[in-house]
Amino acid sequence: MQNLELFFLSILTLSIFGMLFILLGYLTIRKAVDIKRRERISHYKEQYNPLLFFMLTEGSYARGLTPETALQQKAIEELFSRYTTLLEGEEEKTRLSELASLYLTDFYRRQLKSKRWSTRMNTLYHIEDFHMSQLLEDVSRLLRRKRISREELVHVLRILAKFHSKQMFELLTKEFDHLSEYDYRNILIRMERRQFDQFILHFHKSNISLQKAILDIISLKREMTYLSFLERIFESYNGEIKLRALKALAEIGYVKNVEPYLELLYSNKWEERMVAAKLIGSLKDERGIQRLIELLHDQSWWVRSQAGQAIDQFTNGKEILRSVFETSNDVFAKDMAWEWLHKGV
Structure with a gap:
């Protein structure tokens, strides 16, 4: 019985070694083929x-460049x-x-x-x-595949946007309205102005991921053309959409009436205080300086940091920060004032 077990064990061992040898041979040949190919x-x-x-x-053009x-x-x-x-x-x-x-x-x-x-x-x-825009139709056909991966879908839509396909508005608002905010941004950033403006007109009917992406693209482009649109969104929406519109306004650095944004420096939401501070810093409106000094004492590090940056943008910003550093009893405010005093030094 023991001899039989040893026999089968020997056979198994030889089989494993044989398979390993064959695998090694295959990999060696494959490597040689790849080297020859390269x-x-x-x-x-x-x-x-x-x-x-x-x-x-x-x-x-020159002769000789004809791949076969x-x-x-x-x-x-x-x-x-x-x-x-x-x-x-x-x-x-x-x-x-x-x-x-x-x-x-x-x-x-x-x-x-x-x-x-x-x-x-x-x-x-x-x-x-x-x-290669002449392949637009060929790329579009991939959307009709029964099985298409998310990566492939987004890349096809990116290409269609870059090549100014007339289908883009219908594709993103009807057929593929389930994409992530990141995916929408990746697609919208490649559009020409006229195409992108279609999504501005359709903004109120868009899903929230597409809305966020639209506002983020405006933030990146920093175009004054969208100022009135952003202010309307800021006035009529709440929550994350309102905040994104505020961020876009801060990136543009201009508003028609600063009063509503000065009030936002007192918001009970730290995100709104932070972005409002960024906007006031961009505007360099002196009516906001005192509140920005107060925000250096805010409980949120993000608000304190943005307030410090905003103050630093004013002509006398360094003097204000130095005064806070020398006179404040708040260790967090002193640290933030010191940080922005030495920023870039």
């Missing part, structure tokens, strides 16, 4: 790079990717987009139909980077 791609890149550089700088195999197309793709990070002039970027369209359009059309998620995603990244 060598060929590198060879093609060295061959194509002078031609591509000539076309990008001279604005003309997948490896040749991969080489051209990698060269284009490299140049997207190097080129700064709009004319050169336009040429790169034209060349990518010329040499990679058919290849990417096939790639978008791939069953592999990673292949489709990588293709989407390249289409966006190379600004």
Whole structure:
């Protein structure tokens, strides 16, 4: 019985070693194939790079840049990717987009139909980077896939926004109204002004995540054009939406009537006190100085920090902070005044 057990154990051990040997052989062969593949791609890149550089700088076409195999197309793709990070002039970027369209359009059309998620995603990244707007319809078709991942969906919508697709308003307000605030921001930031303004007009009917994203985009753009819109939102909404509108106004640094915002410095919500302090600092309205000094003694560190920054923006801000540091009995106020006195020193 014991001999039989030893026999089976020996067989099992040999089987495991055999499987490991086969796996090692497979990995060795795979590595060798990958190395050979990279060598060929590198060879093609060295061959194509002078031609591509000539076309990008001279604005003309050259013979010899006609990829026929997948490896040749991969080489051209990698060269284009490299140049997207190097080129700064709009004319050169336009040429790169034209060349990518010329040499990679058919290849990417096939790639978008791939069953592999990673292949489709990588293709989407390249289409966006190379600004291949002629593939707009092909990218749109991905939205009709029965199974589409969240990452793929958001990236498709990003590309459609960047290429000024006329579908964007319907897509974001009806078909895909379940996205996160972060996803909406990622999409909206790529829109042109006329497209974005459609969402401003539809603001009151939008879901809260889209509303927050719209206000955040205005904060980033800091355009005075949206001042009246922001003030209406501030007056008619409560909670987080009101706060986001206030943040956007603080970023723009201008309001028509400062009185309501001075009152907000006394809000029982620390978030509103903090953002109001930021706005008054941007406006440099001296009527708010005394309250800002009081906010240096606030229970919230965020409010104290923002009050210190706001005071520092005034012409005599350093003198005010020094006075607080020397005369206040509040250790937290003294610490914050000292911090802003030495900020950037």
